[in-house]
Amino acid sequence: MTKKNKIVFFLMLVLGIFIFWFSVRDVSFSELIGDIKRLQWGWLLVAFLSMFFSLFFEAAVVKALLHKETMTLRWRDALRIPFIEQLFNGITPFSSGGQPAQLFAMLQSGADAGRATSVLLMKFVVYQSMIVVNFIFALTTGFHYVADKMQVLSLLFVLGFVVHLCVIVALLMVMYWYNFTKKTVKFFFKPFKKFSKTDRYEKLEVKIDEKIDNFYEESLRLKKDGRLLLKISCLTLVQLFFYYVIPYFILLGLGISGVNFWMIVTMHILIVMVISLFPIPGGSGGAEYSFSTIFSSFITNSSKLILAMILWRIITYYFGMFLGMVALVVKPQKMKKG
Secondary structure, three states: OOHHHHHHHHHHHHHHHHHHHHHHOOOOHHHHHHHHHOOOHHHHHHHHHHHHHHHHHHHHHHHHHHHHOOEEOOHHHHHHHHHHHHHHHHOOHHHOOHHHHHHHHHHHOOOOHHHHHHHHHHHHHHHHHHHHHHHHHHHHHHHHHHHHHOHHHHHHHHHHHHHHHHHHHHHHHHHHOHHHHHHHHHHHHHHHHHHOOHHHHHHHHHHHHHHHHHHHHHHHHHHHOHHHHHHHHHHHHHHHHHHHOHHHHHHHHOOOOOOOHHHHHHHHHHHHHHHOOOOOHHHOOHHHHHHHHHHOOOOOOHHHHHHHHHHHHHHHHHHHHHHHHHHHHOOOOOOEEO
């Protein structure tokens, strides 16, 4: 990690502590301590394991894609990749640092730069597609619940869906209407020429062309191997499932039973969509607010609600970042061609 990354990591920890303090300021301390003592740690362990299994299946996606490239990646090093991704997703705006960090981790393991980039491109396409599939499920099963009670958040849900859908549409256009897409991008990109230097504009244009070309070439490979596409799509769905069920186990850990499993999963899908819209690393502030607002209908006790929110952030955000810190100090073994 660079010095800048370390500073941001420290600042995110400080911000998290401040948000937790701000959240509990009006809650009875004795009541909060009582709720902590009554926690059912077995269910919380299941919640932590769900987060770990989510990362495990993401590692399985990477391993499957690299195996297709005739490379053998050890499970320890495969797990290292999503761990590091979690760390850099958590300290960069819009999780923008996750992709370069994964590439760096793959190169450390001896993967070819071109092949590693290809793997990340295919992984990104499938992940975005499965996100949209899950969100459509959430919209059809639970959006009416949110729209009736939380109109502001419902607008953010729709905006999040539109953003992710636009990403998928753009990727599909590159895959199936390559020439048309390149011309369209150049057409909309031309106005920026008036506001930038010629050299800078030309370099940026070449960079965009290269990215489109690279993605198109890898999409051809992906389309040819339907079995691989189906495999990594299923693995990604399982990865997301383990992530989305975490709040359900947290509620059980708080002694809250009788809640609808699929409704909890649906609400978490919607929360994750909202978090992706906040530019602050980890969606800090917006994530806590969204969780507290949505789950207030399931947790009427204010002390338990705040405790649930804190546990959720520790498991889904800070746990992954600390795993990433550990992964950074673990030296990977070089991949073997097989």
